Amino acid sequence: MIQFRLNTHSGVPPYLQIVQQVKQALQVGILQPGDQLPTVKEVVTHIAINPNTVAKAYRELESLGLVEGRTGSGTFVKQRPAGPSPEVQEALSQDLSGWVAKARKAGLDDEAIEALLRIALHKR
């Protein structure tokens, strides 16, 4: 079963952090269709978080079609998130690694690279 973490300094709303952690776990295969998510009460006992936040995250995951709530028995993983196939992701990842290598060669450190990436992400 998955355990959630909470970063209270990220500026990312806590419910989104849970949604992202479930998505990531699905992407890398830690969670698979049929797996059960911890109950709201288990999550709040473990990380002392607001229960409405957990419920909201689960509702969001449900509306994305990734999980389904079964009355009385809990929340279960339905399917993996739609998105590019693993091959496409792999190709993109290789492209990026190549770019990072180029940036390093040009003398940029990690911070400068992150700054460039952030600027590129916010450009539309």
Next chain:
Amino acid sequence: MGAAVIQTKGLGKRYGSFWALENCNISVPAGSVSALVGPNGAGKSTLLKILVGLNRASAGQGEVLGKAPAQEESFLSDIGYLAQEIPLYKNLNAADHIKMGAHLNKRFDKEFMQKRLKDLQIPLDRPVGKLSGGQRAQVALALALAKKPKLLLLDEPVAALDPLARHDFLSSLAQAVADGGLTVVMSSHLLADLERVSDHVIVLAAGKTQLCDEIETVLNEHKLLVGPRQNKIPEDDFAIIHETHTIRQSTLLVHLKKGAKVPNGWQQHEPNIEEIILAYMGQAKEGGEK
């Protein structure tokens, strides 16, 4: 979230010529865990005492669970209140407190409280004065929860606890909220805990309400803008809560109005709830000095 459990309008409390609380307008939705924050002397305890009927307001109105606060059984039976100093009878043990709770309250759930204390491994037969601070806080919380309140008001419940005891206390509180039917207002100085346990925030500073909204809305509507220093900052689309300037750079924490866009030339960051709350407290302080 549900209808408002607490609603105040122009609520104020005056001691002599000093207003401890002034023009307080808040609304707390049912089922929320609301964090009440502000500097010392901002009126947090005063507000909580008015809401539970221990203080009489000097101005304005407040409605709690649809009633005007008063020290009457019909009003108090639905409300749990835990004062700052965690008032328990030091020479009595937890079992005595359970007996007393059952005697004084109509709907007291003895089994619930016994089970809670057992789960937390708190001895029932030791005088509560000899328990640790964390255990005492847990006994007091269990006592307040066992009367099955619809509203729980907590005045800095975790201020004196070590980090582990604080986590355990907040976890107990979150579990109680998960069981449903409970709204919580909790004053605290520990901003880092807020985003975690609360979903609603009230900022009091200089005796006035600075902010009262759901945390998610607050996060969505506030941005931190960094850009080259300009003489004129467009204020049509946003309100500046806090600003700092160096010779070449300005940093603004702004409240974006609905549908507003950040102007070109500003780098936009997501502030966390702690930064936003500090900005509001700072604003109130500057306003007071002018």
